[in-house]
Amino acid sequence: MDERRTILMDRYEIGRHLGQGNFAKVYYGRNLATGQAVAIKMIDKEKVSRIGLIVQIKREISIMGLVRHPNVLKLFEVMASKSKIYFVLEYAKGGELFNKITKGKLSEDAARRYFHQLISAVDYCHSRGVYHRDLKPENLLLDENENLKVSDFGLSALAESTRQDGLLHTTCGTPAYVAPEVLSRRGYDGAKADIWSCGVILFVLVAGFLPFHDTNLIEMYRKISRAEYRCPRPFSVELKDLLYKILDPDPSTRASVSRIKRSAWYRKPVDVNGLKIKQETRDKVQKGEPTTSESTEGINAEVNQEASSSLTNLNAFDIISLSTGFDLSNLFEEKYGRREVRFTTRQPAEAIFAKLNEVAKKLKLKIKKKENGVLKLAAPKEGMKGILEFDAEVFEFAPSLHLVELKKTNGDTIEYKQLMKDEIRPALKDVVWAWQGESHPLPEKFIRGEQQQSPLPSLQQQSPLSSQQQQSPLPLQQHQQSPLPSQQPQE
DSSP: OSSSEEETTTTTEEEEEEEEESSSSEEEEEEEOOOOEEEEEEEHHHHHHHTOOHHHHHHHHHHHHHOOOTHHHOOOEEEESSSEEEEEEOOBBBBBBBHHHHOOOOOOOHHHHHHHHHHHHHHHHTTEEEEOOOOOOGEEEEOOOOOEEEEOOOTOEEEGGOTSSOOBOOOOOOOGOOOOOTTSSSBBBBBHHHHHHHHHHHHHHHHOOSSSSSSSHHHHHHHHHHHHOOTTTTTTHHHHHHHHHHHHTTTTOOOOOOHHHTTTTTOOOBBTTOOOOOOHHHHHHTTTOOOOOOHHHHHHHHHHHHOOOOEEEEOHHHHHHHTTTTOTTTHHHHOOOOOOEEEEEEEEEEHHHHHHHHHHHHHTOEEEEETTTOOOOOOEEETTTTTEEEEEEEEEEEEEEEEEEEEESSSHHHHHHHHIIIIHHHHHTTTTTTTTTTSSSOOOOHHHSSOOOOOOOOOOOOSSSSOOOOOOOTTTTHHHHOOOOOOOOOO
């Protein structure tokens, strides 16, 4: 394929060259039938076949077909000729988020908007059993409306790729963004490794430089393994606290997505669609004073959330999806193995936690800690795959109705299911109203939405995705572009 304008398979007009990697070139394109702008990634079949990357290409195609989210790069279609494979992707006019950082660090407010979109996309991918494993600013693209798009799933893995210990073992990623447990080569949880990378990205957005950096790669790995970094003085206390929880070298205590969303920094108002929520308006709402601001509705929602307890409140979509007849989890959990057990209860939160503590004492489970509506429990002895650990998290539908989720975070799945069946479920019968998937659906009034819920976020796809552009030299780039020396990712 030369770089002159040409027609691809009578469907797309090929335009200017946007960027290239080791095995692919990316061009601007236009759909001849609709006029839609696209990015066309052309992969050389001979090159990828020669080094054994065909399986990886197939995995990338299947994964991109599996994940459909406003903040994930959309794959429209895949075509092939005798010598090339063509990915037809969204075109992101704004280019890489990396290029924006090269022009200077972002304010915390601007970074928060991108971080919200990143966490939303990553949380969605994890719910589908997809782990990206190479999150970095170069793989985060921006459309013409400055909406973030996660791209390049070439190193990603599926939950079904884990070994018998439930962990991934391929060492891959970009050194400066990779989690310490990935470097240890002892196996790692793909979701927790992605969360670490999100923390590094957040630091880079606000600081303008990497948290872990050294001219000696081995020394940089040592800093990563010990989480040795220093926040710039201008960082807010809330941001420092969130980074401390995310950049935790111990994956078992590292912040989860739900914990990130409950953090004080994350819950601050963001600049949505270019309309900033002013602090003075927020202060008036908190004091109950009249205001004429058009942003009052969004501020009221946040003030009410802060005034409530630390329990997570479920929105309308959560309620519908968890109610009998609308439980969608089996569509994607059956294949990868379900790790959550849920039940509804009419008991107040205090009574639920009291009962959980009572059960833990009876079964000699260790209570590791309780925070923000989450009780962390662990078995007294090591099992087949280490210590069995699970979280008990309480969500609030309404003051008189709660959902409790028991989720395995470590250990053997069979042992976990056995414990739930033989010990936990019988012990909780006094507080359980209905186990999810069994009888007693949620009351009509909750499904109809009589409980006031925050508006559902729009799932409409934003305008075109971004291109993969040539890298401009910059201080951040020294370790970002050199992949980890490892085998190809075939778990």
